[in-house]
Amino acid sequence: METWIEIVKLKMRERRLTQEQLAERIGCSQGAVNHWLSGRRRPDLDTMNRVLKELGEENLEVVQMLRVNEQRGLYDSANGVAVPQWAISQSAFRYPVLEWAAAGDAKPSIARYSTGKSHVSDYHASGPAFWLRVEGESMSAAYGRSVPSGSLILVDPLAPASPGSLVIVSAPLQQQAVFRELQEEGGRRYLRALNPAWPVLAWESDWHVKGVVVRAMLALEEG
Incomplete structure (x- = not known):
């Protein structure tokens, strides 16, 4: 909740929106709105996701995590199990959160990089997907598509990458x-940061797409 409040307040300042204007939208x-931003009500x-969308954060999603022992993720197709319907309103899968160093590994190991x-x-996921926590401000933008520092991104190593995809690249x-x-x-690839202050990276011959980012979210844990 605190992270959501911080992002909403930041985006309101950037867009010079008052609480009255946001409420109307x-x-x-x-x-x-005042109760939400003061933390008095949740x-x-x-509604939280509608507010994020209205503020231009369409690539972020607030989700509620259910701590149910029977929930297991589809990381390994041999033993992965979908979340039971009685535990959540839609089919869901649990994936591990790995250290950022896993992004550069050809076959990231849960044991080695697990948080x-x-x-x-x-x-x-098409492959052994995993979550990473975004570090730095290169993908944070004041307007439009934005993935702020601290967000969780779900990386699918087998999803196809195409122009416009958010990707993890071994560089x-x-x-x-x-x-x-x-x-x-013009037939040439390059990597663009969503933060316009960061430089564009021309594609190098030894670079490889390690995975496509298929989800980005702000996580609210319920324990």
């Missing part, structure tokens, strides 16, 4: 994997 009272998940955490998603010259938007012009 999402169809509620100014008093309700909006439902649909000890996992999260569910409705996304049914040896950068000494680590990078998170960028894949673009192509």
